[in-house]
Amino acid sequence: MTKGQAPTPYSGSREDIVTGQESKQEPQQTPSTPRQVKFYQTGSFAVGGRLLDAPERTVQSGIKRTNSLTLGHRACQGCGEALGARYALDAAMRATENKIVAANATGCLEVFTTPYPETSWQIPWIHSVFGNAAAVGSGIAAALRAKGRDDIRVVAQAGDGGTVDIGIGCLSGMFERNDDVLFICYDNEAYMNTGVQRSGSTPPAARTATTEAIGRQPGNQWGQGKKMPLIAMAHEIPYVATATVAELHDLEYKIEKAMSFRGARYVHILVPCPLGWGSEPANTIKIARLAKETGIFPVFEAEYGEVTGVSKIRSKVPVEEYLLLQKRYAHLFRPSRQDEVINKIQEEADRNVRRFGLLGEDGMVQPSDTDKGISAHLGGKVG
Amino acid sequence: MLEQLEGSKAVARAVAMCRPEVICAYPISPQTHIVEALGAMVKDTTLEHCEFINVESEFGAMSVLIGASATGARSYTATSSQGLLFMTEAVYNAAGLGLPMVMTLANRAIGAPINIWNDYSDAMAVRDSGWIQLFAESNQAAVDLHIQAFHLSEEISLPVMVCMDGYVLTHAIEPLDVPDQELVDKYLPPFIPRQLLDPEDPVSIGAMVGPDAFTEVRYLAHAKQLKALQKIPEISTEFERLSGRKSGGLVRTYRAEEADTIVIGMGSVVGAIEDAVDDLRDSGISIGAISITTFRPFPLDALREAVGNPKRVVIVDRAFSVGMGSILATDVALALAHNDIRLYTVVAGLGGRAVTGISLKQCLSKAVKDDLEKLTFLDLDVDVVERELTRMEQSKRSGPSAENILRDLGTTTPETEGQL
Amino acid sequence: MDRPFAITLQPGSSRANKTGSWRTERPVYVDLLPPCNDACPAGENIQGWLYHAEEMGYEEAWRTIMLDNPFPAIMGRVCYHNCETACNRGKVYRPVSNAMLFGESGASFGKAEYAGVPGSTLRTTTQQGASSGQRERADYLRDGTLDEAVGINAVERFLGDIALKSDWQIPAGKPATGKRVLVVGGGPAGLSTAYHLWLLGNDVSVYEASAQLGGMMRFGIPAYRLPRDVLDKEIDRIIGLGINIELNHKVTDLLAEMEEGNYDAIFLATGAEIARNAYIPAGDSSHIIDALSLLRSAQDMERPQLGRTVVVYGGGNTAMDAARTAKRLGASEAIVVYRRTRDKMPAHDLEVEEAIEEGVKMRWLSTINRVAGEKLLLEKMELDNTGFPQPTGEYDELAADSVVLALGEEADLSLLGHIPDIVIENGIVQVDSTMMTSHPGIFAGGDIAQKDRTVTDAIGNGKKAARNIDNWLRGIASPDSVRHPLAEWSRLNTWYYSDAPATMRPKLDAVRRQSTFDEVVIGLDESEALFEARRCMSCGNCFECDNCYGVCPDNSVIKLGTGMRYEFDYDYCKGCGICATECPCGAIDMVPED
Structure with missing residues (x-):
């Protein structure tokens, strides 16, 4: 009996089915179905653990992880984006045997990592301007293709502003050309770097500096905003996925899976922002978890425009528990409780649950449900 | 070897020789036409x-x-044009x-009013961007400059913009010599x-x-950029050594020695200027021309030296800064600040208006007598602008000037007015 | 690379920027007392041995148990496992089903949707139909959804059994002290004390009045709960260490024995084996016996004549064992008569359940008024406001061939009769905090000295006594035990633990249970035991899940390698506290910077 080895007798009923856990040994092999994971002390939810077989540990658990984004960066306390970027890029590094090049849009991630004279990046990295990360990525990919370097892979990354707003032109171009770039959006739902202004990704009712919690309809407008992962899917690119910083295994699985494809790929990571959301720095991961567990942020993956898997809600909680931890929603509770608005947010979350099939056992969406949900959203164009 | 070629196609071939x-x-x-030709060459694996x-x-x-x-x-x-601004x-x-x-800028006016024809307002809009800007007088120069541009760009690690006049050059078909691959490979080191x-x-x-x-x-x-001022002549010389053709460099003089009047221009208008110089020289007037090939970095010293010590300098510019005047003239004035030279500016060829030899010669004839306005708009229809200025004085809601002028000129019919 | 000034930077150069200066609070690793350890009367380091068992270090796990308890195989069968009652895993909440939660949008998260919710801690978030402003937010967020207590007892049995099967031996104890200690009584308390005293280097003798060691483990616990070969093997392992055992040695004059044997100290652990009686008017023909006698005869393979219908009077564990034994001895009916209700019964739930499974019947709220021939007259009782039973004056008859009294046991304290300075109150020998009686050198423990009369308490008592005796003999004060703060459920981030239902221990089929003394509860196999061990959440103590290391946005946790845990890099830690929030087992505190 060797310490740390998985026990062989486990099989059958004792196995705990967890969607999104995947072997990390062969990153180039396309993972196809969620695999069954044996039960361990903390299952597959913690970062690592002595009881897990090496392939089932996360990249982040490794003592020799690359730390693509290293010590001394100037992100705020509890920054979800700093965390998400390290998670994603380290996973991409492992998937490519440390051969990635990253293009970065202007924004928090760029500013807190590379103020002269110090950089926190340990990977080849370039920042050009706000709206062109995807195109710079395309350029890098083109150069590598021209030079026959298919071993080096490209990641382009931006915040939600650099993705869904100012960057959407270049991004859409990269998608439709199917350039070999993984684009990662770190979505913190507003322009944080400039002082928390509304973006196309800001949710309804949320307070920002340009949607103040005043007037007859405090916070961000209802009936606006866009769902970038669905827009990405409409390009029918090889791979689209959403993830949060609360589920590292899922996030790493998706990055590695993304790297198993050639062509345009999009991963949209929810990264709570203590400053912009008015949350405790210590609650960053907790809030991301609640975003998923409430149904507010559906976690799923799609290939060539079709949803292929969803990360199920483990224990559905009311949206209120998510909202209450964030001052950007404080006006929904003080001075008086805005039931109508809270219920509307709940309805949106429940709609996500229905649309993506976030509850249930099988971990996969029923094709009919998906078609209905997604095509409804896209005005019936897919289907 | 000379071939009958469209400017755009010749430039495309030159760029392809550089193995981008x-x-x-x-x-x-x-x-x-340039990128279309390149696209075809990539497709057919040329x-x-x-x-x-x-x-x-x-x-x-x-x-x-x-x-x-x-x-x-x-x-x-x-x-x-608009593309550059975007x-x-x-x-x-x-x-x-x-x-x-390297980027080719096929020079074109910037709207509004939208206009697809040649002037330099696009190049001037980004003159402070840090790019090197080279201006081609001819399609042959454009071909040669592109090859030199790659060399220069990689040598000093800066982007280079080769400006060639839209339509006037890009669409002109003429006998051109595109250097062969062997020459270009010899000239242009790997990046x-x-x-x-x-x-x-x-x-x-x-x-x-x-x-x-x-x-x-x-x-x-x-x-x-200052280092580029040294490199550009070297690169030009090296190109001449291999091709036997003089092209590029900072500035080029034409019959300028001991001239009382020097006419300065950039791009294809230089050809018209040189024709005018020839005519005026024939009539005994001491006049010469200088072509500025390198606009950024601006060759202050080289220009001062080339200009020498004439009585006057006439700057012919295909762009101008609204509310200020000629952009090129401003830069030339700085180069000649210590000399006691009278400066005249002629704004010509805006939005593709032809710079005719007759108009240019008339203008220069006045200049040599110091009988020219400091700022002249070549071939300006004074009546039209006077009428519009009057109209603007009379009514605050006189409508858009461009459409008014077109109507005055009879370019539009009353039926289509509403659509404009 | 020749890097252009300022625009292009050397990788990783931000290490020059020590962001630790931003911090107002710092995280620190703590080690807390897990509730299982806290609840264990034997003082086992349960979390500690589960840790080894989780990685299949079964021998290491067994040796960890053996530091506190010499009878893992026995305890794995007869302990009432307070540890499992205390286990945080059993306190975690589980929604009935996701389907119930979905569909009614909005305020549909009432309390009713959560099963097994200890109402004491969870206040619900929203009540359906509650008007605005009346809803209250949860005291905390439900981060997790778990299940039932870890089957600690079953794993302990597995470890005890595998140790017997593998013949793992106890390693040598401390160097001999030259001190001689007499242990009076060979029950669990006495044997535990003897074992621990031996480990500490003392010369130990055990005098046992009966012909066999084991005390209540042998005479009070039927074989179907504790097979005799298991009992014998674990006792033999201790005897084999070189402890002097004298059977059939009833001590009547303690001081004389002490002097005669030249003992430096004595530990009294004679137990409580005298059946408590109740006056029940009865005719001569009535067959009334006490429960201990019944159990003892069964142990001796005697078959007392009980008749077809046996009534057991009492509600403790002994009553349950007596009733179940009666069934096995041939009674067609075994009826427990108890004066209060089931929830007031002192018997352990498991025992009651198993008795009922075996066909034992229960008559709650009844007392035996008198025995009249083959019939009993029962008086119905009702509970008063304080939960005490009061007679109602209503009567009922019950046919019975015999009556077994199971009304509790008392200690035989006759051997202390001529030691005047030993204090006895309510039948219990009074001891100080070191378990010494008022007579110097005479210590007492087990059932004669405490109210909690379980085997586990006795074993824990024995260990504590041994350490105190050893200290007393060495002339040093017993140190005050420092208890770490308790690892409360509220410290855990249970989201990280997978749902993993407890493993049910299979049981013998009902027919065999009613006719034989074969062991009722069947042990776990290795895979099951391992699974069960791995359900431990390691409350309050780092188990190297790498969470802090992974979730730090500032890369400020240093992983030291397997078994060495982690360190914070305070040069860079900004003090955001994510590590503390996300530590599954609550082993990180945030403390203010000076």
Whole structure:
């Protein structure tokens, strides 16, 4: 009996089915179905653990992880984006045997990592301007293709502003050309770097500096905003996925899976922002978890425009528990409780649950449900 | 070997000889023939190991080149006018990052009013971006300058813009000599990037620089351009050595020795100026011409030396700064600040208006007698502008000037007015 | 690479920027007392041995148990496992089903949707139909959804059994002290004391009045709960260490024995084996016996004549064992008569359940008024406001061939009769905090000295006594035990633990249970035991899940390698506290910077 080895007798009923856990040994092999994971002390939810077989540990658990984004960066306390970027890029590094090049849009991630004279990046990295990360990525990919370097892979990354707003032109171009770039959006739902202004990704009712919690309809407008992962899917690119910083295994699985494809790929990571959301720095991961567990942020993956898997809600909680931890929603509770608005947010979350099939056992969406949900959203164009 | 070629096609062939690895194409007249030709060469594998990318915008085009150049690929695109403005943020960025690349600017006016014909307002809009700007007087010069541009760009690690007049050059068919591949390969060394996105040797390119170092960064950018002032003649000389053809350089003089009057211009208008100089010389007037090939960096010393000590200088500019005057004249004036020379500016050829020999000669004839306005708009229809100015005085809601003028000129019919 | 000034930077150069200066609170690793350890009367380091068992270090796990308890195989069968009652895993909440939660949008998260919710801690979030402003937010967020207590007892049995099967031996104890200690009584308390005294280097003798060691483990616990070969093997392992055992040695004059044997100290652990009686008017023909006698005869393979219908009077564990034994001895009916209700019964739930499974019947709220021939007259009782039973004056008859009294046991304290300075109150020998009686050198423990009369308490008592005796003999004060703060459920982030239902221990089929003394509860196999061990959440103590290391946005946790845990890099830690929030087992505190 060797310490740390998985026990062989486990099989059958004792196995705990967890969607999104995947072997990390062969990153180039396309993972196809969620695999069954044996039960361990903390299952597959913690970062690592002595009881897990090496392939089932996360990249982040490794003592020799690359730390693509290293010590001394100037992100705020509890920054979800700093965390998400390290998670994603380290996973991409492992998937490519440390051969990635990253293009970065202007924004928090760029500013807190590379103020002269110090950089926190340990990977080849370039920042050009706000709206062109995807195109710079395309350029890098083109150069590598021209030079026959298919071993080096490209990641382009931006915040939600650099993705869904100012960057959407270049991004859409990269998608439709199917350039070999993984684009990662770190979505913190507003322009944080400039002082928390509304973006196309800001949710309804949320307070920002340009949607103040005043007037007859405090916070961000209802009936606006866009769902970038669905827009990405409409390009029918090889791979689209959403993830949060609360589920590292899922996030790493998706990055590695993304790297198993050639062509345009999009991963949209929810990264709570203590400053912009008015949350405790210590609650960053907790809030991301609640975003998923409430149904507010559906976690799923799609290939060539079709949803292929969803990360199920483990224990559905009311949206209120998510909202209450964030001052950007404080006006929904003080001075008086805005039931109508809270219920509307709940309805949106429940709609996500229905649309993506976030509850249930099988971990996969029923094709009919998906078609209905997604095509409804896209005005019936897919289907 | 001379061939009957369209300017755009010849430039495309020259660019292809330079073995670019990434080319971006986004359609805008009048540069489209160049990238169309390149696209065809990539498709039929005349041009190998080259990625030809149909981007979604000029902003995307320049951004792709930024990524490509930073990854060590020889990179090229072409644009014009509005397209250049649309990519301006990235144009500045490419220069700021010091990334080598070559872009053809098929010069075209900027709207509104929208106009697809030639002038230099596009090139002038980005003159402060940090790019090197070379102006081609002819299609042969355009062909040669592109080859030199790659050499220069990679030598000093700055982007280079080759400006050639839209339509006037791009669409003109004439006998041209495109150097053969052997010559170009001999002339143009392989691209060794100064900085590179390389997993083996990672760096962070594009840091945020604050007040503590921004001035130094700008100073160094300027120093690079000054270095280019030395390099450009060397590169030109080397090209001449291999091709036997004189092209490029900073400035070129034409019958300027001991002249009382020097006419300065850039681009294709230089040809018209030289014809006028010949005619006036024939009638005994002491006049010469100077062509500015290198506009950025601006060759202050070379120009001063070339100008010598005439009585007057006439600057013919195809662009001007509204509310100020000729942009080129401002720069020339700085070069000649210590000399006691009278300066005249002639703004000519805006939005594609032909610069005719007759008008130019009339204008210069006045200049040599110091009988010219300091700022002259060549062939300005004074009646039209007077009428419009009057109308504007009379009514606050006199309507858009462009449409008014077209109506005055009888270009539009009453039936179509409503649609305009 | 020749890097252009300022625009292009050397990788990782931000290490020059020590962000630790931003911090107002710092995280620190703590080690807390897990509730299982806290609840264990034997003082086992349960979390500690589960840790080894989790990685299949079964021998290491067994040796860890053996540091506190010499009878893992026995305890794995007869302990009432307070540890499992205390286990945080059993306190975690589980929604009935996701389907119930979905569909009614909005305020549909009432309390009713959560099963097994200890109402004491969870206040619900929203009540359906509650008007605005009346809803209250949860005291905390439900981060997790778990299940049932870890089957600690079953794993302990597995370890005890595998140790017997593998013949793992106890390693040598401390160097001999030359001190001689007499242990009076060979029950669990006495044997535990003897074992621990031996480990500490003392010369130990055990005098046992009966012909066999084991005390209540042998005479009070039927074989179907504790097979005799298991009992014998674990006792033999201790005897084999070189402890002097004298059977059939009833001590009547303690001081004389002490002097005669030249003992430096004595530990009294004679137990409580005298059946408590109740006056029940009865005719001569009535067959009334006490429960201990019944159990003892069964142990001796005697078959007392009980008749077809046996009534057991009492509600403790002994009553349950007596009733179940009666069934096995051939009674067609075994009826427990108890004066209060089931929830007031002192018997352990498991025992009651198993008795009922075996066909034992229960008559709650009844007392035996008198025995009249083959019939009993029962008086119905009702509970008063304080939960005490009061007679109602209503009567009922019950046919019975015999009556077994199981009304509790008392200690035989006759051997202390001539030691005047030993204090006895309510039948219990009074001891100080070191378990010494008022007579110097005479210590007492087990059932004669404490109210909690379980085997586990006795074993824990024995260990504590041994350490105190050893200290007393060495002339050093017993140190005050420092208890770490308790690892409360509220410290855990249970989201990280997978749902993993407890493993049910299979049981013998009902027919065999009613006719034989074969062991009722069947042990776990290795895979099951391992699974069960791995359900431990390691409350309050780092188990190296790498969470802090992974979730730090500032890369400020240093992983030291397997078994060495982690360190914070205070040069860079900004003090955001994510590590503390996300630590599954609550082993990180945030403390203010000075």
